[in-house]
Amino acid sequence: MSDCRGKNADSHPTDSCRPPACRGAAKLPPDTAPNDPLGRFSRMIPNCLDYARRAKDAGRPIVGIMCEYTPREILMAAGAVPVCLCGGSAGTIPAAESDLPTNLCPLIKSTYGYHVTGKNPFLEMADLLVAETTCDGKKKMYELLSRTRPMHVLELPQKPDHPAARQHWLAELRGLVSVLKDRFGVAITDDRLRDSIRAMNRERSLRRRIGALMAADAPPLTGRQVLDLKSSISCIEEDLAQYETILAALEGTSGPAERAARVRVVLTGVPLPHGAERVMDIVEANGGLVVAADNCTGLKPIEEDIDADADNPLEAIADKYLHLPCSVMTPNDGRLALLGRLAAAYRPQCVVELVWQACLTYDIEATRVRAFVDQTLGLPYLRIGTDYSPSDSSRIAVRVEALFETVRGSRRP
Ligand code: SF4
Ligand code: SF4
Numbered sequence: 001m002s003d004c005r006g007k008n009a010d011s012h013p014t015d016s017c018r019p020p021a022c023r024g025a026a027k028l029p030p031d032t033a034p035n036d037p038l039g040r041f042s043r044m045i046p047n048c049l050d051y052a053r054r055a056k057d058a059g060r061p062i063v064g065i066m067c068e069y070t071p072r073e074i075l076m077a078a079g080a081v082p083v084c085l086c087g088g089s090a091g092t093i094p095a096a097e098s099d100l101p102t103n104l105c106p107l108i109k110s111t112y113g114y115h116v117t118g119k120n121p122f123l124e125m126a127d128l129l130v131a132e133t134t135c136d137g138k139k140k141m142y143e144l145l146s147r148t149r150p151m152h153v154l155e156l157p158q159k160p161d162h163p164a165a166r167q168h169w170l171a172e173l174r175g176l177v178s179v180l181k182d183r184f185g186v187a188i189t190d191d192r193l194r195d196s197i198r199a200m201n202r203e204r205s206l207r208r209r210i211g212a213l214m215a216a217d218a219p220p221l222t223g224r225q226v227l228d229l230k231s232s233i234s235c236i237e238e239d240l241a242q243y244e245t246i247l248a249a250l251e252g253t254s255g256p257a258e259r260a261a262r263v264r265v266v267l268t269g270v271p272l273p274h275g276a277e278r279v280m281d282i283v284e285a286n287g288g289l290v291v292a293a294d295n296c297t298g299l300k301p302i303e304e305d306i307d308a309d310a311d312n313p314l315e316a317i318a319d320k321y322l323h324l325p326c327s328v329m330t331p332n333d334g335r336l337a338l339l340g341r342l343a344a345a346y347r348p349q350c351v352v353e354l355v356w357q358a359c360l361t362y363d364i365e366a367t368r369v370r371a372f373v374d375q376t377l378g379l380p381y382l383r384i385g386t387d388y389s390p391s392d393s394s395r396i397a398v399r400v401e402a403l404f405e406t407v408r409g410s411r412r413p
Contacts, residue, residue: 064126068301076196078180083122087111088275090388106387193313204302206243214291218260220250223290262289266348271296291346327361350380357387
């Protein structure tokens with residue numbers, strides 16, 4: 001999240017707490033203001049804060065999460081409210097650098113900076129943090145967080161295809177069930193798991209359908225608008241209702257004709273937490289249209305549902321999350337398979353890979369991704385390495401423009 005404490009949707013227009021005004025002439029959901037197709041999602045942080053405070057007052061625990069490998073379904077089955085704490089603000093990074101190395105992923109530093117400054121109200125109200133062993137930077141940052149914050153760390157197996165990985169992951173999730181039972185005094189039954197699976201499946205399905213709007217030649221939304229249609233807290237009923245309203249208005253429609261002339265881009269790589277959308281904005285401000293994002297703030301975590309009627313719902317949950325194709329896995333063949341599916345469904349003309357500074361797993365995996373995009377998909381590829389500082393925005397824009405020139409040149413006879 002960006003540093004939105006005390007701010008609201010009327011903040012300054014350049015404030016990352018306030019998503020940019022939506023361009024284009026998409027048909028508007030009926031209960032939405034004429035200049036605001038995103039509706040309540042333009043107030044996502046205040047809405048989540050309001051929801052979390054009411055839940056806490058009602059006795060529900062708040063559980064902070066920092067990665068898509070944490071199964072929200074298990075936390076919800078314990079009656080808790082999972083809240084994503086991933087930092088997207090450059091403003092908290094200097095405070096983090098008192099403990100963390102400068103040359104570290106900005107997502108990790110920003111998240112930790114909120115801890116140091118106490119500026120993330122969700123973190124301050126959290127009864128527990130659930131984290132997992134993903135990249136080294138996160139893993140070691142969690143040790144520092146756990147000095148003063150209650151934390152449970154799941155050990156994520158990193159060879160997902162190994163026969164022992166599933167059993168290990170399942171044991172870790174059983175351990176989480178036990179921790180939640182002891183800490184919050186609630187029994188996590190199969191029925192409760194099935195209910196939370198159904199709730200998350202509903203949200204995933206609605207978000208997939210919104211993502212699918214981008215397959216149109218002239219999509220009714222921009223990539224940035226799709227990115228903004230997500231929430232730090234899943235399954236808030238008003239959010240799901242807003243998704244349904246948007247879909248009722250936009251499915252089967254087209255956006256402005258100029259969108260058909262933009263360069264269709266698949267964005268791959270690291271997630272873009274709330275407040276760190278700069279590279280997507282640069283791509284779309286320079287003639288591109290992000291028709292799909294394969295990252296953790298895009299389609300990756302919502303592509304696969306969970307069978308709520310499986311004999312063992314905890315095993316079904318374990319399977320879904322172990323399939324998540326993050327670069328911390330080795331090998332991570334699922335990511336290339338996902339990229340292939342997105343290319344077939346969304347017809348991109350190029351692939352842009354975003355790698356946060358010092359993210360070694362995504363940076364090294366970029367070599368495989370580039371080769372796959374070039375040789376298998378036959379598309380131009382651009383890798384952008386950056387952090388949360390806007391200092392290189394002009395340079396990134398020049399590189400994006402050059403990529404788009406290449407794409408446009410290859411369209412000509
Ligand atoms: S990119 Fe990997 S480590 Fe980061 S949130 Fe996604 S699954 Fe977790
Ligand atoms: S972007 Fe890379 S370095 Fe940063 S938290 Fe995710 S996996 Fe770790």
